[in-house]
Amino acid sequence: MAIVENEKNVPIIEVNHVATRFGEAVVHRDVxxxxxxxxxxxxxxxxxxxxxxxxxxxxxxxxxxxxxxxLFGMDSRLLRDGHPQEIHRRFGVMFQQGGLFxxxxxxxxxxxxxxxxxxxxxxxxxxxxxxxxxxxxxPADSAAKFPNELSGGMRRRAALARAIVMDPEVLxxxxxxxxxxxxxxxxxxxxxxxxxxxxxxxxxxxxxxxDSLWRISDRVAVLGNGTVLGIGTMQELSRSADPMIHEYFxxxxxxxxxxxxxxxxxxxxx
Amino acid sequence: MSAAAQLEQAGITIxxxxxxxxxxxxxxxxxxxxxxxLMSLSWPRSRELVCEAGHVTAMDTGGAVLLYRTVTQxxxxxxxxSVEGLRAEFAELLRMVSANWDRIEAAPPPKxxxxxxxxxxxxxxxxxxxxALGFIGESTVAVWRSLKRPSLIRWQALFRSLELDGFHAxxxxxxxxxxxxxVISYQGAEQLRKFGTNIFVVDLVGxxxxxxxxxxxxxxxxxxxxxxxxxxxxxxxxxxxxxDAVQTIGLSPMQLLVLxxxxxxxxxxxxxxxxxxxxxxxxxxxxxxNLLNVSFTEFVSRFEEAVAVRHFLIGIVxxxxxxxxxxxxxxxxxxxxxxxxxxxxxxxxxxxxxxxxLVIVFDALCSILLNxxxx
Numbered sequence: 001m002a003i004v005e006n007e008k009n010v011p012i013i014e015v016n017h018v019a020t021r022f023g024e025a026v027v028h029r030d031v032x033x034x035x036x037x038x039x040x041x042x043x044x045x046x047x048x049x050x051x052x053x054x055x056x057x058x059x060x061x062x063x064x065x066x067x068x069x070x071l072f073g074m075d076s077r078l079l080r081d082g083h084p085q086e087i088h089r090r091f092g093v094m095f096q097q098g099g100l101f102x103x104x105x106x107x108x109x110x111x112x113x114x115x116x117x118x119x120x121x122x123x124x125x126x127x128x129x130x131x132x133x134x135x136x137x138x139p140a141d142s143a144a145k146f147p148n149e150l151s152g153g154m155r156r157r158a159a160l161a162r163a164i165v166m167d168p169e170v171l172x173x174x175x176x177x178x179x180x181x182x183x184x185x186x187x188x189x190x191x192x193x194x195x196x197x198x199x200x201x202x203x204x205x206x207x208x209x210x211d212s213l214w215r216i217s218d219r220v221a222v223l224g225n226g227t228v229l230g231i232g233t234m235q236e237l238s239r240s241a242d243p244m245i246h247e248y249f250x251x252x253x254x255x256x257x258x259x260x261x262x263x264x265x266x267x268x269x270x
Numbered sequence: 271m272s273a274a275a276q277l278e279q280a281g282i283t284i285x286x287x288x289x290x291x292x293x294x295x296x297x298x299x300x301x302x303x304x305x306x307x308l309m310s311l312s313w314p315r316s317r318e319l320v321c322e323a324g325h326v327t328a329m330d331t332g333g334a335v336l337l338y339r340t341v342t343q344x345x346x347x348x349x350x351x352s353v354e355g356l357r358a359e360f361a362e363l364l365r366m367v368s369a370n371w372d373r374i375e376a377a378p379p380p381k382x383x384x385x386x387x388x389x390x391x392x393x394x395x396x397x398x399x400x401x402a403l404g405f406i407g408e409s410t411v412a413v414w415r416s417l418k419r420p421s422l423i424r425w426q427a428l429f430r431s432l433e434l435d436g437f438h439a440x441x442x443x444x445x446x447x448x449x450x451x452x453v454i455s456y457q458g459a460e461q462l463r464k465f466g467t468n469i470f471v472v473d474l475v476g477x478x479x480x481x482x483x484x485x486x487x488x489x490x491x492x493x494x495x496x497x498x499x500x501x502x503x504x505x506x507x508x509x510x511x512x513x514d515a516v517q518t519i520g521l522s523p524m525q526l527l528v529l530x531x532x533x534x535x536x537x538x539x540x541x542x543x544x545x546x547x548x549x550x551x552x553x554x555x556x557x558x559x560n561l562l563n564v565s566f567t568e569f570v571s572r573f574e575e576a577v578a579v580r581h582f583l584i585g586i587v588x589x590x591x592x593x594x595x596x597x598x599x600x601x602x603x604x605x606x607x608x609x610x611x612x613x614x615x616x617x618x619x620x621x622x623x624x625x626x627x628l629v630i631v632f633d634a635l636c637s638i639l640l641n642x643x644x645x
Contacts, residue, residue: 119302120332126377130373132331
C-alpha cells in the first residue's frame with residue numbers, strides 16, 4: 001500500500017458537524033469525530049441512532065443534510081458513481097446483508113473489484129481470490145457456489161473476502177457479527193484482528209455486539225440523541241458518567257461482556 | 271536509485287551476477303507491469319537462484335501472491351530458490367501466502383466446463399417441470415375442495431383481487447381495445463376501398479376482434495399487469511417469511527393466496543373481454559363512418575347479419591382459460607422464489623413471459639381444434 005507521504009498525518013476519516021434528517025425524522029443533530037490510521041474504531045449505540053447512516057455518509061452512499069464527512073481528506077459527497085476510482089479502491093465495505101451479487105458465484109463476486117480495477121492475468125486473479133477466500137476461513141469448494149447456496153455466516157465471510165480483495169487501507173464493517181452464533185462471531189473478531197495485523201488495515205465497524213466491542217475495538221464512539229455521547233476506549237467509556245452510556249454498558253448484557261473481557265485479560269496476563 | 275524513483279515503478283530483473291533483483295512497490299497497481307516483465311524474463315540455467323528483495327518498498331497480498339507463484343514455479347523446475355532481504359512485514363505476508371498455497375491450488379478453476387453447465391441446465395429444467403406439475407396438482411386439489419365447500423373460499427381476498435385486477439384494469443384495457451379497433455379498421459379501409467367493398471369492414475372488425483384479438487389483448491395486458499404482480503407479491507411474502515408465518519398459523523397459502531386470485535381473474539377476464547369487444551367495435555365503427563362512409567346504422571345492421579354469435583362466444587369461453595394460465599403461472603413463479611429480493615425481479619419477468627407464451631400457445635391450439643370442428 002503506497003501511502004502518499006503528505007497524507008500520513010491527516011486523520012483517515014473526519015466527520016464534521018454532520019446533521020441528517022429524513023423528512024421529519026432527525027437522525028443526527030451534530031456528529032463530529034475523527035478516526036486515525038491503523039485503529040479499530042467502533043461506532044456503537046442503540047437501535048435507530050444512525051450508526052449505519054453515519055457509515056453510509058462516510059463512504060458517500062448518503063449525503064448528510066449539513067456538515068461534511070471526509071474520507072482520506074476528501075469530501076464524501078464527491079464520491080459518486082464510482083468516481084474517483086483512486087479513492088474507491090482504497091476502502092472496502094462489508095454490508096450487513098453481504099451485498100453479494102446474486103448472479104455471480106462466490107469466487108466471481110470476490111474477483112469483481114480485481115477485474116474492474118486492474119488488468120491482471122486470470123491466473124493471478126484466481127490465486128488472489130482463492131487466497132482471500134481461504135484467509136476468511138471459507139472452504140475451497142464454496143468458491144463455485146452462488147450466494148443463495150451459502151449460509152448467513154458464510155455469506156458474511158464472502159462479503160468480507162470481497163471487501164479486502166484489493167487490500168484496502170480502510171475496511172468498513174456494518175454489524176459484522178449480528179446474527180452469528182457466538183463461536184463464529186468470536187472467530188470473526190479474531191479474523192478482523194488478524195487481517196488488521198497482516199495488512200495494516202484501519203477498521204471502522206458499526207456494531208452493538210458488546211463482546212466484540214471489548215475484544216477488538218481500540219476506540220468507540222457511542223451515538224445517541226443525534227450526537228456523539230462519548231468517545232474513547234472501552235475502559236474510559238465504561239467509567240463514563242453519562243446516563244445513556246452507563247445504561248448501555250452496565251445493563252445485564254454489558255456487565256457480562258465486561259466480566260468476560262476482564263477474565264480474558266487476566267488469563268492472558270497470567 | 272532514489273526513493274522517489276523506486277516508488278514509481280516495480281521491477282524484476284536479473285543482474286550479471288545471476289541474482290534476481292526485485293525492486294519497487296509490489297502492489298496491485300504495478301502487478302500488470304511485473305507480470306509482463308516476468309513473461310519476458312529468461313531465467314539463468316543455474317540450479318541455485320537468489321532473489322534479492324531488499325529494495326521492495328511496498329507489498330500487498332497481490333504482490334506476495336505473484337512473488338510466491340514465481341518462486342514456486344522455479345522450484346518445480348528443480349531449482350533452489352531463496353528470497354533474501356525482504357522486510358519483516360512483507361515476509362509475514364509471504365508466509366501467509368505460502369501457508370495457504372495448497373488451498374489456492376486446490377481451488378476450482380474460474381469457469382466450470384461446458385459439460386457441467388449443460389447438465390446443470392438440464393437438471394434445472396427437469397426439476398422445474400416436476401415442481402410445476404406438483405403445483406398444478408396441488409392447485410387442482412385446492413380448487414376441488416373449495417368447490418365442495420364454498421365456505422373455504424376467501425371471499426374478501428377474492429373481491430379485493432377482483433377490484434385490483436379487474437375493475438382497476440378497465441381504463442387501460444378499454445383504451446387499448448378502442449385503439450386496436452381503430453387500427454384494424456384503418457388498415458382494412460385501404461384495401462376494401464380498392465374493391466369498393468366498404469361494408470365488409472364490419473366483418474373484418476367484428477369477427478377478428480370478438481373471436482381472437484380482444485381476448486388476446488386483454489390476456490396479454492392482464493399478464494403484464496396482474497400476473498407479474500402475483501409473482502412479486504407472493505415472492506416478497508416468501509422472502510420476508512410471511513408465507514412461513516401463514517403456514518405455522520395453520521392456514522393454507524393455496525387457499526389464502528392462490529385460489530382467490532385464480533377465481534378473481536377467471537371472473538374478471540371474460541367481463542373485461544366483453545367490455546373490450548364493445549370498445550374495439552366502437553373504434554372500428556368510428557373509422558368506418560369517417561373513412562369508408564359506412565354509417566353507424568349500416569354498420570350495426572351489417573353486424574347483426576355478418577357476425578355470428580359463436581364468434582363472440584368463442585372469445586368469451588377462451589377468456590377464463592387464459593385467466594387460469596395467467597394466475598397460476600404468476601403464483602407458481604412467486605412460490606419458486608428462493609434466495610433474496612433479487613430473485614423476485616427475475617421470477618416476475620419469467621412469469622410474464624411464460625404466461626403470455628402459454629396463452630398464445632393455448633389460443634393457437636384452440637384455433638386448430640375449432641377449425642377441425644368447423645366452428
